[in-house]
Amino acid sequence: MDDFETKLAELAVRVGLNLKEGQEIFLTAHVDHLPLVRAIAKAAYRAGASGVFPVFSDDELSLARLRYGNEAALNHAPRWFFDAVARAFDEGAARLAITGTDPGLFGEIPPEKVGKHMQATREAYRPMLERISEFRINWTIVGYPAQGWAKAVFPDLPEDEALEALKTAIAKATRLNETDPVAAWRRRADELTARARYLSEQNFDALHFRGPGTDLVVGLAEGHLWQGGWGQAKNGVKCLPNIPTEEVFTMPHRDRVDGVVRATMPFSLNGVLVKGLTVRFRDGVAVEVQAEEGQKAVEALLSADEGAKRLGEVALVPADSGVRQAGVLFLNTLFDENAASHIAFGQAYAENLKDADALTPEARAQKGMNQSQVHQDWMIGSEAMDVDGVRQDGTRVPLMRRGQWVFEVA
Amino acid sequence: MDDFETKLAELAVRVGLNLKEGQEIFLTAHVDHLPLVRAIAKAAYRAGASGVFPVFSDDELSLARLRYGNEAALNHAPRWFFDAVARAFDEGAARLAITGTDPGLFGEIPPEKVGKHMQATREAYRPMLERISEFRINWTIVGYPAQGWAKAVFPDLPEDEALEALKTAIAKATRLNETDPVAAWRRRADELTARARYLSEQNFDALHFRGPGTDLVVGLAEGHLWQGGWGQAKNGVKCLPNIPTEEVFTMPHRDRVDGVVRATMPFSLNGVLVKGLTVRFRDGVAVEVQAEEGQKAVEALLSADEGAKRLGEVALVPADSGVRQAGVLFLNTLFDENAASHIAFGQAYAENLKDADALTPEARAQKGMNQSQVHQDWMIGSEAMDVDGVRQDGTRVPLMRRGQWVFEVA
Numbered sequence: 045m046d047d048f049e050t051k052l053a054e055l056a057v058r059v060g061l062n063l064k065e066g067q068e069i070f071l072t073a074h075v076d077h078l079p080l081v082r083a084i085a086k087a088a089y090r091a092g093a094s095g096v097f098p099v100f101s102d103d104e105l106s107l108a109r110l111r112y113g114n115e116a117a118l119n120h121a122p123r124w125f126f127d128a129v130a131r132a133f134d135e136g137a138a139r140l141a142i143t144g145t146d147p148g149l150f151g152e153i154p155p156e157k158v159g160k161h162m163q164a165t166r167e168a169y170r171p172m173l174e175r176i177s178e179f180r181i182n183w184t185i186v187g188y189p190a191q192g193w194a195k196a197v198f199p200d201l202p203e204d205e206a207l208e209a210l211k212t213a214i215a216k217a218t219r220l221n222e223t224d225p226v227a228a229w230r231r232r233a234d235e236l237t238a239r240a241r242y243l244s245e246q247n248f249d250a251l252h253f254r255g256p257g258t259d260l261v262v263g264l265a266e267g268h269l270w271q272g273g274w275g276q277a278k279n280g281v282k283c284l285p286n287i288p289t290e291e292v293f294t295m296p297h298r299d300r301v302d303g304v305v306r307a308t309m310p311f312s313l314n315g316v317l318v319k320g321l322t323v324r325f326r327d328g329v330a331v332e333v334q335a336e337e338g339q340k341a342v343e344a345l346l347s348a349d350e351g352a353k354r355l356g357e358v359a360l361v362p363a364d365s366g367v368r369q370a371g372v373l374f375l376n377t378l379f380d381e382n383a384a385s386h387i388a389f390g391q392a393y394a395e396n397l398k399d400a401d402a403l404t405p406e407a408r409a410q411k412g413m414n415q416s417q418v419h420q421d422w423m424i425g426s427e428a429m430d431v432d433g434v435r436q437d438g439t440r441v442p443l444m445r446r447g448q449w450v451f452e453v454a
Numbered sequence: 455m456d457d458f459e460t461k462l463a464e465l466a467v468r469v470g471l472n473l474k475e476g477q478e479i480f481l482t483a484h485v486d487h488l489p490l491v492r493a494i495a496k497a498a499y500r501a502g503a504s505g506v507f508p509v510f511s512d513d514e515l516s517l518a519r520l521r522y523g524n525e526a527a528l529n530h531a532p533r534w535f536f537d538a539v540a541r542a543f544d545e546g547a548a549r550l551a552i553t554g555t556d557p558g559l560f561g562e563i564p565p566e567k568v569g570k571h572m573q574a575t576r577e578a579y580r581p582m583l584e585r586i587s588e589f590r591i592n593w594t595i596v597g598y599p600a601q602g603w604a605k606a607v608f609p610d611l612p613e614d615e616a617l618e619a620l621k622t623a624i625a626k627a628t629r630l631n632e633t634d635p636v637a638a639w640r641r642r643a644d645e646l647t648a649r650a651r652y653l654s655e656q657n658f659d660a661l662h663f664r665g666p667g668t669d670l671v672v673g674l675a676e677g678h679l680w681q682g683g684w685g686q687a688k689n690g691v692k693c694l695p696n697i698p699t700e701e702v703f704t705m706p707h708r709d710r711v712d713g714v715v716r717a718t719m720p721f722s723l724n725g726v727l728v729k730g731l732t733v734r735f736r737d738g739v740a741v742e743v744q745a746e747e748g749q750k751a752v753e754a755l756l757s758a759d760e761g762a763k764r765l766g767e768v769a770l771v772p773a774d775s776g777v778r779q780a781g782v783l784f785l786n787t788l789f790d791e792n793a794a795s796h797i798a799f800g801q802a803y804a805e806n807l808k809d810a811d812a813l814t815p816e817a818r819a820q821k822g823m824n825q826s827q828v829h830q831d832w833m834i835g836s837e838a839m840d841v842d843g844v845r846q847d848g849t850r851v852p853l854m855r856r857g858q859w860v861f862e863v864a
Contacts, residue, residue, distance in 0.1 A: 066526050075488060075510075082514045089522035094530040096519070100485075100510050104492045109506070112499035116476050120504040124545060128538030135534060 048211055051220045052186055053083035055287055057091050059229045060184030061138045062283045065092035067182075070132055073142040075102045076190035080142060097132075103149055103192055110153045110161065118160045121168035130171035136279065139176060139183035146192025147375040150315030159344040162314050166348070166417040177419070178394045179275055182283035187214055187378050196375050216370040217379055218288045233284050236273030238453040240292045243270040246441065248433035251358060253305065253385070255429035257322065262358050262387070263300025265412030267398035270294040275395065288367055290382040293359035295396035297412030299328040301355050305387070309373060309380050309423040316341035317375065321422060328354050330389070345389065351416030356392035360385045363427045363447030377421050385425025385444070390416035458621055461630045462596055463493035465697055467501050469639045470594030471548045472693045475502035477592075480542055483552040485512045486600035490552060507542075513559055513602055520563045520571065528570045531578035540581035546689065549586060549593035556602025557785040560725030569754040572724050576758065576827040587829070588804045589685055592693035597624055597788050606785050626780040627789055628698045643694050646683030648863040650702045653680040656851065658843035661768060663715065663795070665839035667732065672768050672797070673710025675822030677808035680704040685805065698776055700792040703769035705806035707822030709738040711765050715797070719783060719790050719833040726751035727785065731832060738764050740799070755799065761826030766802035770795045773837045773857030787831050795835025795854070800826035 057063050069088050073081050078100075085096045109117050133139065150158045166173075176183055194206035201209060215221060222228045253260045272292030274282045307321040320336030330353045335342050346353045359381065367374070367383040374380050392414045394400040400408060409415065431444040442450050467473050479498055483491050488510075495506045519527050543549065560568045576583075586593055604616035611619060625631060632638045663670045682702030684692045717731040730746030740763045745752050756763045769791065777784070777793040784790050802824045804810040810818060819825065841854040852860050 068530065068532070075485065078485060078512065082512070082518070085515050085518040086522055089518050089524075089527055092524055092526070094523075094526045095532060096515065097532050097535065098510070098512075098515065100508070102488065102492070105495050105506065105508065108492070108495040108499050112496055113504075114499075114502055116502070116504045117499055120478065122478070122505060122507050122542070124538045124542040124547075125507065128534045128541075131538075132532070132534040137534075 048215060048220065049080050049083035050087075051225055052080060052188070052218065053087040055218070055225055055229060056084055056140060056184055056186045057087040058226050059233070060186060060284050060287045061140060061182050062281055063088060063091045063093060063138060064182075064281050066094050066136075068095040068097065068132065068137040069093055069140050070129055070137050071096060071098040071140045071142070073098055073100055074145050074190045075100045077142045077144065077188045080188040084140065101145070103146060106149065107153070110150065110157050118157055119164050121165040123168040126168050126172045130175055133172070133175045133181045138181055138281070141183070141185045142188050143185055143376060143378050144187045144193045145190045146315070147196050147312030148315065148317050149192060151317070155316065155340045155344055158314055158316070158341075163348065170417065173391075177391060178278070180278045182277040182279060182281035184283055184285055184287060185378055186287045187218070187376060189214065193376065197372060213370045213372040213374070214379075217367040217374070217382075219366050229284065229287065233273035233289075235453065236289065236292060240270035240272035242451075242453050243292060243294070246433055248441070249436045250300070250434040251443070252432045252434055252440070253424065253429060255426060257306030258304065258424060258429070260303040260305040260325070260424075261301070261434070262355065263297035263412070265295040265297045265392075265397060267411055268295045269396050269398055271393070271395055286378055286382070288379070288382050290365035290367060291359040291361045291386075293357050293396070295392050295413060296355040296358045296387070297328065298351070298354045298409065298414040299412065301325040301328045305424050307422050307424060308384055308426040308429075310375065311377060311380060311422045312375055313338060313341045313345060313420060318342055318422070330354070345418055345420055348418045349416050351414045352390050352418045354389070354414045354416070355387050356390045356414040356416065356419055357388035357396070357421070359387070360431060360444065361425055362444070362449050363425065380423055381421045384423040385429060385431065386421050386423045388419055388421040390414065390418035390420055458625060458630065459490050459493035460497075461635055462490060462598070462628065463497040465628070465630075465635055465639060466494055466550060466594060466596045467497040468636055469643070470596060470694050470697045471550060471592050472691055473498060473501045473503060473548060474592075474691050476504050476546075478505040478507065478542065478547040479503055479550050480539055480547045481506060481508040481550045481552070483508055483510055483598075484555045484600045485510045487552045487554065487598045490598040494550065511555070513556060516559065517563070520560065520567050528567055529574050531575040533578040536578045536580075536582045540585055543582070543585045543591045548591055548691070551593070551595045552598050553595055553786060553788045554597045554603045555600045556725070557606050557722030558725065558727050559602060561727070565726065565750045565754055568724055568726070568751075573758065580827065583801070587801055588688070590688045592685075592687040592689060592691035594693055594695055594697060595788055596697050597628070597786060599624065603786065607782060623780045623782040623784070624789075627777040627784070627792070629776050639694065639697065643683035643699075645863065646699065646702060650680035650682035652861070652863050653702060653704070656843055658851070659846045660710070660844040661853070662842045662844055662850070663834065663839060665836060667716030668714065668834060668839070670713035670715040670735070670834075671711070671844070672765065673707035673822070675705040675707045675802075675807060677821055678705045679806050679808055681803070681805055696788055696792070698789070698792050700775035700777060701769040701771045701796075703767050703806070705802050705823060706765040706768045706797070707738065708761070708764045708819065708824040709822065711735040711738045715834050717832050717834060718794055718836040718839075720785065721787060721790060721832050722785055723748060723751045723755060723830060728752055728832070740764070755828055755830055758828045759826050761824045762800050762828050764799070764824045764826075765797050766800045766824040766826065766829055767798035767806070767831070769797070770841060770854065771835055772854070772859050773835065790833055791831045794833040795839060795841065796831050796833045798829055798831040800824065800828035800830055
């Protein structure tokens, strides 16, 4: 495991970003991620990066604002900074995010305070998010342990052992132990891209999910495209936005989601752990929401704006994915969403809509594309889930049985 | 020493910045400074800050660019970021810098590479520097140990002991052990401000430094003002820009510096240690430069631009200052410049010129103000230095004898 950081850094730079000579990298990380940031800088400069600009978060700094900050502090976000990152993207920079922090960091902070600051941040962050969600630049996310994350995943282990156990799980989920991880991830990305192309060609009207506690029909947007594996950024670079990634995903229709769905795994929502979530949808809108834990955080999320109550993504992941094989509940979306099929409240990705660039916001909405300041994934797949594709004429095509793909692609 | 970080943070926020309710703080620090950054965030939010935005540097990240970066990486600086900080200042943010890193970090990197990257950074950094040097906002600098700094100051101690010894020296230099450091620093700032006012009233034509290896006449700019202690920022806040500070300083005339001067302490220049510097000035310009160590770094500095060869600051510090009493060569300008009288190559401070705001750049230069992308202090004072003020009519007023002030202020 000595070369964990080196291997992961190579993957992030050479496959995830697929860095173009001369590009700058804008990087966000937790202070505990410093060993990986250093390895990434080394790999990036060797690959011809013109710069690596890191911004670090820290648990105590984040908590200080929420604990000691006044109303102005809760409502403030550094707009000058997010605007500047948007400019950096427009000038050619790529985006690398390292995820992996304490999923329950804000658990003891009143949710109204957390919600207020998140709202301020989301608004300021929009110019940056738009460029990412519209794929104007190449970007990627990789995972690395922070102390608080390791403790949440392995609460019964001593600190050092928890960190090592989480590194081992990440190595497994990210398939770092293969002989040539860079080549293997390039092949896997090709395969996911082929599966997405096949599903796009099917042009299903809806997906039907059936499993314990779930009977949900997710209508698909008119002109939806499936994506998976490589992402073609508008700056000309083909990148792999998540490492690991095991999903193919597309755009739900904002008004055509109906039925009930039960989360199959807990997830972290702005630092609050949500467990046992069940949601009933009618005409695309979440009309009933019940969680065993984190109910208020979910309600705060859904009240962020009109689009927060609707879906912006639906994704299929087989139950034998590398992440699932790691056998760990990561309490982190990058990993857990690649352990199971999932859906997301909020903003849809323009890349999931045919010719989106040529459409006005109104025309996009007409086709079913959702708009929101939020995007929150949660897992609904399992070894007990069946998924059908439903055609316009009502005929059904089995896609998954007991959580596994039932068709092969070339 | 348990409350070292807490006391220093209180000083930085309540005296150094004298933070105004609702101000954001833009903060730069080394990753080793995290404990102080955390204490500052706590103190800042308690004092009503709207935000604390930290950017961290790291030795390995800085070295990665210089070791593995190509020509484009050496010539690149994140202009988008410096412009954004300038905007943050214009929108009300204050500036807090934590100094204290390895003074010889770039010692093994070819100086041409270091110089190239520094030049690119200086150019991009200009919008930010202008706002600081023109005092448009309240700002301050405090010191905290990083591992590399402690090792440079105490090379013979084990790592942990070196860190502790440096903390002890900083506590002494910063007079943290006084009963009420905040009140004591406010009094000291008042006293320095009074001394500066007295010297401004004298309106000397020049200063004459005499000591071992030094016989230097520093002509003063027409309409020069002495500053010291409190700085009156244009955003309405009275701040203390350096903690510790023991200096009063004013503006040399860019064309009227003549004679020879020998540095009395080594100093760190962009990561290279400079020892035994002797410089001969003629008509304001450094015409001969000789250093026992770091000669190339000095030459690179002086060739940055036309103003780099001229002086932008002259400062008087008594030989019994708190920093001098700490009895340590800090190898860091914030501390060492407050241990001895000093001069600086490069950019002058507009606050040292009467009615500077009403003057065009040409009119400022006419009065003797120097312009440059660099500002580099170096120490010339000692217990063996005499300083006279020289009036227009040639009469001389003793200011310092054997490094001590020879006049009192109310």
